[in-house]
Amino acid sequence: MAVASSSSDAAVFDVNEAFQRILSDEHISTPLAAILALSELIERSDAETMFELVNALNAGAKALRQKNVNPISLNAGCELFIAFVTLFPHNTSSIPELKRELIRQSRQYAEEALTYRDKIANLALGFIKDDSVILTHSYSRVVMKTLLMAHKRKRISVFVTEARPRGLGIKTAEVLRANGIPVTIVLDSAVSYVMEKVDFVLVGSEAVVESGGLVNAVGSNQIAIIAKAANKPFYALAESYKFHRLFPLSQYDLPTSKPHVLSFLPAPQSAPPTHAEGEEATKASRASKPTYEPITQEQISQSNPDVDYTRPDLISLVFSDVGSLTPEGVSQYLVGMFAG
Structure with a gap:
């Protein structure tokens, strides 16, 4: 999901692509990747007010949550960064200058966080x-x-x-x-x-x-x-x-992208026999053992x-x-x- 903006640069900016690219560095953890991806969003955004900027960041965070399997640590980074932007002293009257300072400080924070x-x-x-x-x-x-x-x-x-x-x-x-x-x-x-x-x-x-x-x-x-x-x-x-x-x-209060965690696997279904086949099918079912579909490791994991x-x-x-x-x-x- 791309985060849209009226400018051509921001219109093609995909916050998920930026997040995955940053996360490919094995030293960068998920929350830090989220912070750096959102700082890139600021750089590409054409927001002209603080209200528009925070809205763009919230939309970017939502896009990240929707595309990632485990949103918990990602949420931690997004919340921290959006809180930082919201609480940042807005002494300057220039939004472009404010953006540059937010980007500078977020990158400086990420560099320090690696220690x-x-x-x-x-x-x-x-x-x-x-x-x-x-x-x-x-x-x-x-x-x-x-x-x-x-x-x-x-x-x-x-x-x-x-x-x-x-x-x-x-x-x-x-x-x-x-x-x-x-x-x-x-x-x-x-x-x-x-x-x-x-x-x-x-x-x-x-x-x-x-x-x-x-x-x-x-x-x-x-x-x-x-x-x-x-x-x-x-x-x-x-x-x-x-x-x-x-x-x-409880465990079930944790956000997850798996809507059916620990759901019961349905029993294998077979088509019911026709009237003509009914008697023969009954005799065959008595003579044979029930069959089961194998349960795979992938099913267990999912x-x-x-x-x-x-x-x-x-x-x-x-x-x-x-x-x-x-x-x-x-x-x-x-x-x-x-x-x-």
Whole structure:
């Protein structure tokens, strides 16, 4: 969906194309890609008032949400950027000058944000002791940064979940093993089995929400529940641009592009026999076993969620570029962040 504008440049500008192009850089996370795509929208927009500019940004954010499978972390970036534009002091009478300043500052912010993973890794490093055995889930760039930094200074071993349906835990294990870190892949169904061997759990995040809870790759919630039962710390790593004004009360409050999550598969339907065929069909059905269509991994993946919600009472600490926060601290930070 292109974001329309009366100028020829803005008319052909596709915010989704810009978003995907920026996201192709493996160092750029989804919220940052959204921020940079919206800053390009400003550059191409012919808005002549602040009202028109904010409307264009809201339309761009809507277009991004409609085209992306998991809109949660994308929403976090969009909300942060639109709040920044809305609260930006409008001292200048020149809209073009204001646009240039907004673009400059958004790009400067994105450049600074690329250093956040190093800050978080250094902060979390203080909680990692020699000979630590760590359980992580799926694949997270900030978790990888932390584990690789820890490996240079301390002895660590890592259990990583397979993380179905995407299986990104295998990618994590391959990178860790290539860097000389002892690693074992754990079945998602074996988390409670391995928890006794673990010192703590370390996971990344799609978003940290207003309650102080965590949205992350599906399976994170059950890992947190098991860790709590085993009295093992559960740490989350999250850049501050992933803090999101969302307040889910259950798993089903999370926005998703999958309208039929965990819906029941319909039974195979066969055409009813004609009157003439009825007697013969009845005899045949008694003599034969019922047939079933095979259930594919693709069907399982499509009918299952990509992310889940972990309650704040299950989280020990959130390590962020703004410090190590309790879940309550995240709530307070979010209030201040969007209050200007």
